[in-house]
Amino acid sequence: MTTSTxxxxxxxxxxxxxxxxxxxxxxxxPTDNHGKGEAFSPTDLLATSLASCMLTIIGIKATDMEVDVVGTKAEVTKIMAADPRRVSEIQVRIKLKKDLDERTKKILEAAAFTCPVAKSIHPDIKQDVTFIYGHGE
Known part of the structure; x- marks a missing residue:
């Protein structure tokens, strides 16, 4: 079945x-590639998809563990390389509102790295992921 057009x-x-x-x-x-930059670029979506997928998997695992992670946010930075023009690194800072015990942190962090997008991104693209706990905004 077709996913999208x-x-x-x-x-x-x-x-x-x-x-x-x-x-x-x-x-x-993007503006650095002849565009207006008025919306996500395709490479922005690639980088953002990593964070969205990680948060989704964290949400699934947290629900199974009866841990509330509502309000968790991710900040995404995409780094481009030239020759060929491509995404070379994706930086993701995952900010959880609550501080959690060490066991729960390890489980949720491990789950995040099993997300399908993380597993699908080419190994030449560095995935730099940081978790920050107790960030109650």
Whole structure:
């Protein structure tokens, strides 16, 4: 079954449609690559997908453990390389509102690294992930 469709709209913009939910995502080329930077770039989505996947897997594991992780946030930094132009590193800072015991931290952190996106990203792309606990915003 087809997951999505993507249509080029001109001016380095695409519109992706998730067929099951009918949700849409717009992408623009980044300003450092001839674009307007008015939306996520495709490489922004790659980097952001890593964090979103990790938080999802943390949420699944935390639910199984009856640990509340609602409000956990991730900050994502994408680092590009040239020749060829590609993502060379993704930095993710995962901020959990509560401090947790060491056992729970280890379980949730290990779970995050099992997410399908982390396992799908080419090993040449560095994944620098940091966990911060007790960050009650």
């Amino acid at each position: 993507v249509e080029y709209q001109g001016n380095l913009r695409t519109q992706a449609l998730h067929l099951q939910s009918n949700n849409q995502i717009i992408t623009d080329a």
